[in-house]
Amino acid sequence: MSDLLTHRSSLDELLAGIRRAGSRPLGHAETMPPAAYQSSDLYELEVSQLFRPGWIVVGHVSEVPDPGDYRCVDLIGEQLVLVRDRQGDLHVLSRVCLHRWMEVATGQGKARAFQCPYHLWTYSLDGRLVGTPEMQQAEDFDRSSCRLPEIRHEIWRGLVFINLDGNAKPLGPQLAPLDEQLGFDSSDQVLVREWDWAQEPGGECAWDWKIFIENFMECYHHIGSHRASLQKGSPGQNSWTDVSNHAYSYLHSVKTEAWLAENPWMQGSGNLLHLYPLTVLGTGTQTSSIHGIYPLGPGRCRVVTKSLVQTELAEDPKWMAEFDERRAQSTVNREDQVVNAAVQRSVMASGARVGRLSHLEQSLWEFYQYLAANLAAD
Numbered sequence: 001m002s003d004l005l006t007h008r009s010s011l012d013e014l015l016a017g018i019r020r021a022g023s024r025p026l027g028h029a030e031t032m033p034p035a036a037y038q039s040s041d042l043y044e045l046e047v048s049q050l051f052r053p054g055w056i057v058v059g060h061v062s063e064v065p066d067p068g069d070y071r072c073v074d075l076i077g078e079q080l081v082l083v084r085d086r087q088g089d090l091h092v093l094s095r096v097c098l099h100r101w102m103e104v105a106t107g108q109g110k111a112r113a114f115q116c117p118y119h120l121w122t123y124s125l126d127g128r129l130v131g132t133p134e135m136q137q138a139e140d141f142d143r144s145s146c147r148l149p150e151i152r153h154e155i156w157r158g159l160v161f162i163n164l165d166g167n168a169k170p171l172g173p174q175l176a177p178l179d180e181q182l183g184f185d186s187s188d189q190v191l192v193r194e195w196d197w198a199q200e201p202g203g204e205c206a207w208d209w210k211i212f213i214e215n216f217m218e219c220y221h222h223i224g225s226h227r228a229s230l231q232k233g234s235p236g237q238n239s240w241t242d243v244s245n246h247a248y249s250y251l252h253s254v255k256t257e258a259w260l261a262e263n264p265w266m267q268g269s270g271n272l273l274h275l276y277p278l279t280v281l282g283t284g285t286q287t288s289s290i291h292g293i294y295p296l297g298p299g300r301c302r303v304v305t306k307s308l309v310q311t312e313l314a315e316d317p318k319w320m321a322e323f324d325e326r327r328a329q330s331t332v333n334r335e336d337q338v339v340n341a342a343v344q345r346s347v348m349a350s351g352a353r354v355g356r357l358s359h360l361e362q363s364l365w366e367f368y369q370y371l372a373a374n375l376a377a378d
Contacts, residue, residue: 022370
């Protein structure tokens with residue numbers, strides 16, 4: 001197989017390259033082929049072998065805290081809605097009307113029911129079809145047998161995960177080893193802010209979903225991209241990856257004592273967690289972040305970062321004002337935007353080749369093992 005795998009590489013060649021990246025020992029670790037970030041054939045395989053069978057975060061319990069609260073989510077071609085029914089139970093439903101496919105809900109808000117604006121078919125908040133105007137002449141039509149499809153979900157530490165194909169192993173046991181390691185539990189936190197990584201809200205990011213995750217899950221680049229920001233308080237060379245498994249990678253981004261003394265709110269924060277395939281978290285006791293990654297195709301995705309804050313702090317106007325000021329002054333996300341877009345442009349070049357990894361990129365090596373096992377197993 002050629003060392004140079006371009007966008008013209010066949011899927012078989014590409015999978016062989018992913019298999020190679022996932023089978024090498026850490027001391028000899030190397031990247032996946034550049035074609036892995038631009039192949040339409042590979043993206044279709046990712047949808048069928050990773051996204052639909054996996055567990056993917058779609059929100060936080062604080063986004064729909066009360067009966068009637070709802071929030072819409074689009075993911076891998078699915079139009080979904082997170083909603084609390086009148087008894088306060090959480091559901092994740094398809095929001096596609098069972099009549100002629102209009103959306104029954106958009107955006108977010110509070111509702112007593114979902115009513116399709118096209119022909120006024122109406123659904124209860126748990127998905128039951130309860131209103132069907134002018135259907136009395138439709139023979140053998142029983143609306144009581146119709147309901148919006150419900151997507152399997154689990155709640156883990158305040159985060160709402162879904163499994164689109166309904167066949168995944170339960171999530172909780174897979175993440176059980178983290179319970180003793182994490183000081184993070186977002187059940188005690190609430191969503192306070194969101195930040196869209198695209199140039200405009202709801203727009204596309206010009207990079208592949210894997211590029212975002214790889215950049216997020218290593219601190220090696222602090223010495224370059226973040227040398228004037230993160231590197232001061234979280235030196236990349238001090239980071240290390242914990243024992244992981246087939247379900248996640250866990251990276252420790254170590255803060256200096258001097259930095260923590262100047263920024264006490266950073267105590268207990270900064271560790272990075274990748275829950276395969278699409279969920280990346282910045283964990284912390286006072287604040288944490290969910291990075292919602294929504295692949296749109298090869299080399300394209302949408303990314304939305306949700307900031308969570310401990311409930312009592314979120315209710316403190318002074319603390320929140322300081323929090324917003326820190327966010328406004330931070331250059332980190334903008335620095336990563338530049339890097340992600342530049343890397344995506346470069347993987348298209350004929351000179352892009354497989355590269356070697358540092359020990360500081362162990363999380364990427366683990367990610368490649370996961371991809372190889374689920375996309376390119378012999």
